Amino acid sequence: MSLSEKELLALKPDHIVDAVGEVCPHTLNLALDGLKKAKSGEIVVEVTDHSIATKTIPAAVKMNKIGEFLGVAKKGGEYHIFVKKA
Structure with a gap:
């Protein structure tokens, strides 16, 4: 699925993970x-x-087949990475 940034930001996520200020691999572990x-x-x-x-x-x-990557939207210097759980 390929959504535009506008479409992604209009989605109402069920879970929000705050990883601002974190670096890999911690950002991946939090996700x-x-x-x-x-x-x-x-x-x-x-x-x-x-x-x-x-x-x-x-x-x-x-790789782990745990969901569907929906896309990334950049907003105010932050990246919003959207994933739908399988």
């Missing part, structure tokens, strides 16, 4: 913890200022 708490079909968004997380989180989600 995975958030996905573990989510139920199937729920949307988890991680908010981070660490650009590398925009690559590591989607790759881990795909």
Whole structure:
């Protein structure tokens, strides 16, 4: 699924993970913890200022088959990484 930044930011996430100020691998661990708490079909968004997380989180989600990466929206210097739990 490929959504625009506007469409992503309009989504109402079920879980928000605050990872601002964190770096890898902690940003990835926080995202995975958030996905573990989510139920199937729920949307988890991680908010981070660490650009590398925009690559590591989607790759881990795909590799581990734990969800669907919906996209990344940049807002105010922060990245909002959207994942839907499988």
